[in-house]
Amino acid sequence: MGQLLGEFQCRLDEKGRVRLPSSLLRQLNDLGGYNLVINRSVDKCLMLYPKVVWDKIKVKVDKLNPYVKKNREFIRYFYRGATELSPDSSERILVPKALMEYAEIERDLVLFAYNNKIEVWSQANYDAWISDEKGDDFSDIGEEILGSLNDE
Amino acid sequence: MGQLLGEFQCRLDEKGRVRLPSSLLRQLNDLGGYNLVINRSVDKCLMLYPKVVWDKIKVKVDKLNPYVKKNREFIRYFYRGATELSPDSSERILVPKALMEYAEIERDLVLFAYNNKIEVWSQANYDAWISDEKGDDFSDIGEEILGSLNDE
DNA sequence: TAAAGAAGTGGGAAAATTTGGGAATTATTT
DNA sequence: AAATAATTCCCAAATTTTCCCACTTCTTTA
DSSP, X not given: OOOOEEEEEEEOOTTSEXXXXXXXXXXXXXXXXXXXXXXXXXXXXXXXXXXXXXXXXHHHHHTSOTTSHHHHHHHHHHHXXXXXXXXXXXXXXXXXXXXXXXXXXXXXXXXXXXXXXXXXXXXXXXXXXXXXOOGGGGHHHHHHHHGGGGXX | OOOOEEEEEEEOOTTSEEEOOHHHHHHHHHXXXXXXXXXXXXXXXXXXXXXXXXXXXXXXXXTSOTTSHHXXXXXHHXXXXXXXXXXXXXXXXXXXXXXXXXXXXXXXXXXXXXXXXXXXXXXXXXXXXXXXXXGGGGHHHHHHHHGGXXXX
8 A cells, every 4th residue: 555645846955955745744754754765766766765664675685695696786786875864854855965966966856756655856857757758668568457457 | 673774975084094974873873882893895895894793793604614615715705804993083993904905995985884784885886886777687686575565 | 815824945053074184192113 | 212104182174964943935715
């Protein structure tokens, strides 16, 4: 049951802070609090996890044997950049510079929440992604997943 | 419970010292103190252990029967370069030169903390590693670990 | 459509963190 | 034993982060 949902346009202020939209704050609160963990994700976006969600995933990753090369690489890949965050007294978070650079965020950004996690995109990259019409390519997956919905 | 988390950009000062970021210090403190052990790890990075964590691992390694060749090799592998460290009165540590050379650290470095340990990388090697998009290779491990999350 | 409340923005100022280096101390070399 | 190098202690300046308050904008309601 995915608790987080929404797409939010935000902007860094002078000091590099992002205010979390109040709708998101309410959802986070329901999920267990404002504590967050952020890391690098794929496709040049960042992933923001409610601490509760992060901890669940982390437990599994930590079980992997790091002396196996492939596991080790996965572990690092998963953890890369991972940093704990919590909003300041005005519900703003300060994302580490290195991560901002990775995501190519300068001023405008998008918070894209679904299924217990929040993707963080630069507005530009997000727009490019959205406007890129790749709809047709999903016919097979779409069929498989959603096709069955019509049966019920 | 893995208590350490975070990615920190650091730089050696004139005297070759690294200041431990205060966030990390707080975490170390919670874990049992500022005493550390560092050794050579794989992939040209160093591994920094809180003393408490090191001691636990050490116990296990020391139990290995050294008359088995493979064990013996692992033991050496594990101990190579191991040195005890503790920060000076300004919370800075001085990493042995030989280890710095091994990790190819000249000035800029990254502390990458996860699961109770801290990897120490040269900024250059770390960046190279980060930017290397190897996402697809993990579909199998990722599936196993992250796929199941959606069930709950 | 005015008023009230909620949401979001901006920035001054205090607090905390980080950086840099002088000087004292200890260790090493010759 | 003197000279040199390495390590450590300590303080001060510079930077970053955080706290706090005020202002603007947006939304809702009467």
